[in-house]
Amino acid sequence: MSKSRICAIDVGNDAVKALFGKTDYELYIPNVIARDTEDRPVIGIEELNEKDPVEGIHIRVHSPALKENNVIYRVGSLATKADNASELDPGSSKSEEDQTLVMLFAALALDAVRAENAEQFEKTNNVINAAYTMGTGLPLREVKEGKDVGYRSQLLGSVHQVEFLVTPKYQGLKVNIKFDEVKVYPEGFAAYINLVMDNNLNIINRDLIDKSILIQDIGGLSTDVAVIKNRNVDDDKAQGFNIGVSEALEQIREEIRSKHGVELDSRRDVVDIITRKNNRNHIMVKGSRTSVHDITDRILLELAKKQYRHLRNVWQKNSQTEICYFVGGGAMVLKEYIKTLNNNLDGYNIEFFEDEKESIWMMANAYYKLISDFVRKSQPAPQEKEKQTVKK
DSSP states (O other): OOOOEEEEEEEOSSEEEEEETTTTEEEEEESOEEEOOSSOOOSOHHHHHHSOGGGGEEEEEEOTTOSSOSEEEEETHHHHTSTTOBOOOTTOOGGGOHHHHHHHHHHHHHHHHSGGGTTTSEEETTEEEEEEEEEEEEOHHHHHTTHHHHHHHHHHTSOEEEEEOSOTTTTTOEEEEEEEEEEEEEHHHHHHHHHHBOTTOOBOOHHHHTSOEEEEEEOSSOEEEEEEETTEEOTTTOEEESOOSHHHHHHHHHHHHHHHOOOOSSHHHHHHHHHOSSSTTEEEETTEEEEOHHHHHHHHHHHHHHHHHHHHHHHHHTTTOOEEEEESHHHHHHHHHHHHHHHHTTOOOEEEOSOHHHHHTHHHHHHHHHHHHHHHHHSOOHHHHHHHHHHO
């Protein structure tokens, strides 16, 4: 019998970040998909099987939860090279997009087929039956609108199948995914858990426990501002806004294309140009290093002003706030601009995470802590186990 495996998956607008088992496997997949045909051209099957499967995800996805079923996709890095690549559109709801589910199922299937899981899951011929207990999340706005309920039920109620087509090492394998439990957490609350607790849910940041704090989580499609008092998220005061960094990244990509004739594969490439340590805000044009500072500064400063306005409005309504933490991939992109605005304007007590990985993986880490705690509490205590054994 297959044993349920713990997983925590953050389907971010930029990328999927996923943790599995006892955090023995982590996955980072750019959130890009492209419809494809069954036989994608590859150069030599030997060469295909030497590649990293994550770089060549080519799958057919079957699930009653999808609006369009049985569709073949390139996913992640492979999709960025396609002419018809699609990323989540600004204004869309994460819980209602097929793309969210395709990314989620692709990550789970990649975990299930790894050799290390051969003993954990049943495998008959080329079909693996995989069971998961999953922690994931949705933007605060969607949770407040009650969309988490439908999202959870469509995942729990069915078996979802991923068939690997022309994917390195896994071609011909099918994975049937079912969920024993799905917990959907509001993203702002998850960020708070990650700030104050370690993986065993021991308190590590006692200073924050009884403070009134804001957490401004800037994502690709949305921004959540969680208001935390007395260790709880104040649902009435918390706010979600339909504004993220995606639109700005798309605008930068478009202006680079029209001004310099350089085609960037995805928004991830734009983020890399803005945040990398060396040659930041520079691209190569016909072999020459060229600054795109004028484009990035103008567009990102405009977005930073909008984000700062949200901070100011929420802080005014919660005047006893002591500190605001900026988290998420979008916060990394806008960090310097928001800091400069704050220094020149109101001088709020704000904090960013200097460790880029910590900020980007914050949600996945939080979901992992929360789902692990749920599993721990669901298991009978040792004494109860003994009693159950005796009864038998």
